[in-house]
Amino acid sequence: MTTVKEAPPAPAAPAATLESGMMHREVLEAMSGLLLGMFVAILSSTVVTTALPQIIGDLGGSQSSYTWVVTSTLLALTVSTPIWGKLADLFDRKMLVQIGLVIYVSGSILAGLSQSTTWLISCRVIQGLGVGGLTALVQIILSDLVSPRERGRYSGYLGAVFGVGTVAGPLLGGVITDSLGWRWCFYVGVPFAVAAFVVLQRTLNLPRRRRQVSIDYVGALLIAGGVSSLLIWVSLAGQQYDWVSWQSAVLIGLGVLLCAAAVAVERRVREPLVPLRLFSDRTVVLAVIASVAVGIAMFGTTVFLSQYMQIARGKSPTEAGLLSIPMVVGLFLSSTIVGRIISRTGRYRHFMLAGSLLFAAGLGLVGTMDEQTSLLEIAAFMFLVGAGVGMVMQNLVLVVQNAVSQHDMGAGSSLIAFFRSLGGAIGVSVLGAVLAHHATASIASGLAARGIDPSRLGGTDRVPDVSSLPAPIAHIIEHGYGTAIAEAFLVAAPLGLVAFVALLLMREKPLGVKSGIELAREGGQA
Secondary structure (H helix, E strand, O other), X not given: OOOOOOOOOOOOOOOOEOOOOOEHHHHHHHHHHHHHHHHHHXXXXXXXXXXXXXXXXXXXXXXXXXXXXXXHHHHHXXXXXXXXXXXXXXXXXXXXXXXXXXXXXXXXXXXXXXXXXXXXXXXHHHHHHHHHHHHHHHHHHHHHHOOHHHHHHHHHHHHHHHHHHHHHHHHHHHHHXXXXXXXXXXXXXXXXXXXXXXXXXXXXXXXXXOOOOOOOHHXXXXXXXXXXXXXXXXXXXXXXXXXXXXXXXXXXXXXXXXXXXXXXXXXXXXXOOOXXXXXXXHHHHHHHHHHXXXXXXXXXXXXXXXXXXXXXXXXXXXXXXXXXXXXXXXXXXXXXXXXXXXXHHOOOHHHXXXXXXXXXXXXXXHOOOOOOOOHHHHHHHHHHHXXXXXXXXXXXXXXXXXXXXXXXXXXXXXXXXXXXXXXXXXHHHHHHHHHHHHHHHHHHHHHHHOOOOHHHHOOOOEOOOHHHOXXXXXXXXXXXXXXXXXXXXXXXXXXXXXXXHHHHOOOOOOOOOOOHHHXXXXXXXX
């Protein structure tokens, strides 16, 4: 008689317990406040994009003011990101995220009270300081919770939140601007920030670090001063003064001098803001190059696409927000799907190479548009840009986190965010200068051909309200901005190929299987 043996109990589903030992549910609970914080960070950048033409028009600003409302935030974010990264290696990380949220809320409330573009730009700097903390710390804390091998999956969740925030921002901004007024665009993120603060307090528990504190304040000031000088030069040259002029010479010389001094300081201080030893790692250097390219693509498209829709196509802020959905859908799908595949296979390089080619192609195609291009065509082009950025952006952080030691995890993670934001600031400034030069020249030429005095517009460098202008003048404005914004995208397109070459030279390293908490315990830091 044959004895039937009982089948052994089925093993737990692989997804239930991660290689780090944490349950999937536990990681999601810990991440819930981080995801809210990431949503706040993205919302602060995107909710204003559809409102900017009206904001600048109401406050009497110029095209350079338009650019600096965005650039000021990116600059503050850029300079503060490595500071937050260093602080994350020294202090309680949950407390730092909450401090970032408080700074963001303060800047948002003050921005909503703005009476001039100068006031608004100053408040946007405060917002950028808070968002810099959220941007850097979310990725760093994620490295604490899960291993690099598992991190692709959860980076996909961050990418999904990025997508939701990117689409919700322009839509909210458009609806709010059309109904309540643009000032409420700055207030809408406050409830989300408060909710993120409370959720973090309840769900996120991390071991405290045991390290001595040393902050490189001198390096921070030198980096801020050097980058600011160069961005001011790029933004104003060709408009406020000639490219070859004493003003250009002063700003370039000051920027180069301050950046050189920053490098000298970073070589000597005990806890450098940007550890130069990281640049001895080939993977880090190539990831930095790709991050700059991604930053220019990501920020440039979101900022100037809205301007194109409202000025060149006569769309309302709400309609401009709706028309940004294709790009966000591409980003959402690619970051989520690719993140899961990377976690399952441990392979990431081929996806990133494909992504860089996609966003290069998308930018090049957008660069062919004018004020009469089919919106369906533009939607397809923007989908390509979003899909490409989604396949590259989050995974660059993953690659660097997998390459650096646990001691440098905060600095390494923030380094990528730093150069991505720096690329965005440079991109918005440079592309804004290209746009302003082309639009001003085109509009002046069109007005002169019809014998119209430019003073009727308050000057050709003003951001106009097209709906209030007579049809002949409106057509000149629409053509000027339509072709100028296309030229800006065309200038940005080769950067996708730069990212491709950088990623092609990058060696694929097997993803680690230990979380940051485990590594810290092994090293006696927790």
